[in-house]
Amino acid sequence: MNKTNHTEERTILPEPTIRRLPWYLSYVRMLDNMNIEYVSSTQISNELNVQSSQIAKDLSYLNIRGKTRIGYEVHSLVKELENFLGFNRQHDAVVIGTGSLGTALMQDHGLVNYGLNIVAGFDVRGEVIGQTVDGVPVYDISELEAWQREHGVSIAILTVPVERAQDVADLAIASGMTALWNFTPYRIKAPEDVVIANTSIYAHLAIIYNRMHNTIIDTNKQQ
Amino acid sequence: MNKTNHTEERTILPEPTIRRLPWYLSYVRMLDNMNIEYVSSTQISNELNVQSSQIAKDLSYLNIRGKTRIGYEVHSLVKELENFLGFNRQHDAVVIGTGSLGTALMQDHGLVNYGLNIVAGFDVRGEVIGQTVDGVPVYDISELEAWQREHGVSIAILTVPVERAQDVADLAIASGMTALWNFTPYRIKAPEDVVIANTSIYAHLAIIYNRMHNTIIDTNKQQ
Numbered sequence: 001m002n003k004t005n006h007t008e009e010r011t012i013l014p015e016p017t018i019r020r021l022p023w024y025l026s027y028v029r030m031l032d033n034m035n036i037e038y039v040s041s042t043q044i045s046n047e048l049n050v051q052s053s054q055i056a057k058d059l060s061y062l063n064i065r066g067k068t069r070i071g072y073e074v075h076s077l078v079k080e081l082e083n084f085l086g087f088n089r090q091h092d093a094v095v096i097g098t099g100s101l102g103t104a105l106m107q108d109h110g111l112v113n114y115g116l117n118i119v120a121g122f123d124v125r126g127e128v129i130g131q132t133v134d135g136v137p138v139y140d141i142s143e144l145e146a147w148q149r150e151h152g153v154s155i156a157i158l159t160v161p162v163e164r165a166q167d168v169a170d171l172a173i174a175s176g177m178t179a180l181w182n183f184t185p186y187r188i189k190a191p192e193d194v195v196i197a198n199t200s201i202y203a204h205l206a207i208i209y210n211r212m213h214n215t216i217i218d219t220n221k222q223q
Numbered sequence: 224m225n226k227t228n229h230t231e232e233r234t235i236l237p238e239p240t241i242r243r244l245p246w247y248l249s250y251v252r253m254l255d256n257m258n259i260e261y262v263s264s265t266q267i268s269n270e271l272n273v274q275s276s277q278i279a280k281d282l283s284y285l286n287i288r289g290k291t292r293i294g295y296e297v298h299s300l301v302k303e304l305e306n307f308l309g310f311n312r313q314h315d316a317v318v319i320g321t322g323s324l325g326t327a328l329m330q331d332h333g334l335v336n337y338g339l340n341i342v343a344g345f346d347v348r349g350e351v352i353g354q355t356v357d358g359v360p361v362y363d364i365s366e367l368e369a370w371q372r373e374h375g376v377s378i379a380i381l382t383v384p385v386e387r388a389q390d391v392a393d394l395a396i397a398s399g400m401t402a403l404w405n406f407t408p409y410r411i412k413a414p415e416d417v418v419i420a421n422t423s424i425y426a427h428l429a430i431i432y433n434r435m436h437n438t439i440i441d442t443n444k445q446q
Contacts (some may be wrong), residue, residue, distance in 0.1 A: 018433055022426045026385050026408040033386070048410045086432030087425075104327030113427045115432065128257055162249050163256075179435050182428065185249040187271045195434040197427045202310075202337045203245045204404065204420040209309030210336065211418040212402045214378060217300060 001055045017058045018085075023048050024055070025081040031074045040071030087115040093181075095121045096168050097136050097160035098128055101183060105157060106133040119153065139169070148175040155179045162186045239283045241308075246271050247278070248304040254297045263294030310338040315376045316404075318344045319391050320383035321351055321361050324406060328380060329356040340378065364394070371398040378402045385409045 013021075027047055031039055041059070045052035059072070064080045066072045082088040095102045098121040105111065106118050121138040124130060129140045139147060156172040158165060158180055165186035172180060179195040182188050185202045236244075250270055254262055264282070268275035282295070287303045289295045305311040318325045321344040329341050344361040346352055352363045362370060379395040381388060381403055388409035395403060402418040405411050408425045431439065 013433055015430060018429050019423075019426045021411045022423060022429055023409050027410075030386055032350055047412075049412060059254075085429040086436075089349070091432060091435075100327045100330040101333075104323045107323040109323075111428075114428050116428055150318050155431065163253055179431050181431060185245050187246045187250075187273075189270075189272060195431055197431045197434075199422070199424055200242075200245060201333075201422055203242045204422050205334075205337050206241050206245055206308045206310070207238060208378065208402050208404060208418055208420045209314060210236055213309075216304075 013061060017061065020050060020054075020058055021081060021085055023050070024058070025078065025085065025087070028074050028077050028081065030108045032078045036074055038067075038071045039074050039077070041066065042069070053195075085115075087113065089115050090117045091115050091155055092117050092119045092151070093155035093157055094119065094144075094153055094177075095136075095157045095159060096123075096141065096144070096172065097158065097164070098123045098133060099159060099161075102157070102159035103133050105159065106136050116155075118157070119151070121146065122147075141168070144171060148177065153177065155181060157181045157183070158188075159183045231254065234404055236284060240284065243273060243277075243281055244304060247281070248301065248308065248310070250294075251297050251300050251304065255301050259297055261294045262297050262300070263288075264289065266294070282424065299442070308338075310336065312338050313340045314338050314378060315340050315342050315374070316378035316380055317342065317367075317400075318359075318380045318382060319346075319367070320381065320387070321346045321356060321393065322382060322384075325380070325382035326356050329359050339378075341380070342374070345370075364391070366390055367394060368398045371400065376400065378404060380398065380404045380406070381411075382406045 024044060027044060028039060041052040042052070043053040044055050062084050063082045064072060064076055093116055095106055095118055098106065102121060104123050106121055111118070118136055121133060121136055122141045122144050123138055124141050128138050154177060156177045156179070158168055158172070160168050162184045165182065165184040165188055169180055169182070169190060170187045173190060173194055178193070180188065180190065180197070182196055182198045185199070185200045187198070188196055190196055246266060250267060251262060264275040264278040267273070267278050285303045285307050287295060287299055307375050316339055318329055318341055321329065325344060329344060334341070341359055344356060344359055345364045345367050346361055351361050354361050377400060379400045379402070381391055381395070383391050385407045388405065388407040388411055392403055392405070392411045392413060396413060396417055401416070403411065403413065403420070405419055405421050406424070408423045410421070411419055413419055
């Protein structure tokens with residue numbers, strides 16, 4: 001029932017590498033749009049402030065080799081990165097909590113370029129249930145389990161108020177979802193085999209405030 | 224002219240500590256709302272899956288002491304955390320790029336609870352310039368420098384298309400902004416004294432996809 005299953009073997013990457021690969025991708029996508037044919041790791045290094053030995057190491061996980069003196073073929077590198085990162089495959093997801101952030105994600109057409117296809121929203125508020133956001137239907141959260149039995153989506157995006165985070169996560173997991181993208185500042189507890197990615201924008205604010213009033217920055221820790 | 228300057232001394236914290244403190248805050252805020260008076264580091268530990276020795280260490284940066292056998296006074300801990308993290312002070316910011324994500328941030332009333340006050344938006348699109356989003360005016364990006372001379376805001380939130388990220392960052396910095404909250408997947412180059420926080424939601428997608436197809440998770444690396 002899972003529409004996003006794949007049969008190919010995939011590599012477990014160190015998380016810092018996974019964080020850097022999308023930087024390389026957005027840079028080489030730009031070069032590709034400018035019809036630039038080749039790029040060296042030195043160029044990527046100068047542009048992105050990452051050591052070129054690190055770039056070579058990160059890219060060694062991919063099925064691509066640079067040519068001596070010329071570098072990587074830009075278009076192939078874009079395709080390889082997209083493929084490797086899973087951005088060229090469709091991953092269906094639901095948004096739970098269709099407030100301002102949830103709605104923004106449902107309207108963000110950029111996400112499709114990163115392989116994310118939001119197919120439904122869920123909420124508790126009567127005024128939004130039965131409506132659509134950018135063509136995507138919003139259902140009553142009480143329908144989640146039944147809906148999920150039919151659709152078998154793997155990814156739940158949690159954009160609920162913080163005090164609902166754990167309940168909604170439990171419900172999503174009980175419904176068979178295996179990956180939670182948590183936008184609340186709450187640290188969700190989940191079984192080991194559930195993937196959780198925390199995107200707590202508020203934690204980043206704390207970092208900004210702390211660094212602003214000191215101006216000592218550890219750029220290696222940026223993220 | 225900077226409306227968010229403070230005179231107090233502040234401590235440079237390790238970034239992992241700054242990332243955990245907002246977790247503690249959202250948890251103890253919930254307890255406070257439930258009128259619970261005391262919480263121990265063991266309780267916080269069980270709830271948030273962080274070792275209690277780590278919690279005690281993180282909280283030792285704050286001006287608060289737990290009582291033996293009773294723990295921390297919840298309401299005081301909320302206030303101390305808010306104060307320490309800067310969430311109880313107003314930090315003015317502008318949003319550059321009022322697309323779906325920028326607009327969502329302008330409409331997110333939750334940010335005020337974390338000390339962020341968005342006072343203006345900037346864009347290049349004629350149809351949004353001169354409009355307001357939730358009462359906040361949107362100006363032409365060409366007016367940024369002049370506007371900034373008058374208002375002296377420190378924080379610029381970058382929600383522009385990726386290919387505009389560096390240009391807009393350069394403009395914000397030239398205008399005197401000292402902290403950039405970068406939501407684009409582009410790795411911005413900036414002088415050392417400019418604070419940059421990268422909230423690249425796309426990088427988190429790559430992590431989800433990679434982990435989903437493997438289900439080996441390093442929970443220490445969650446974030």
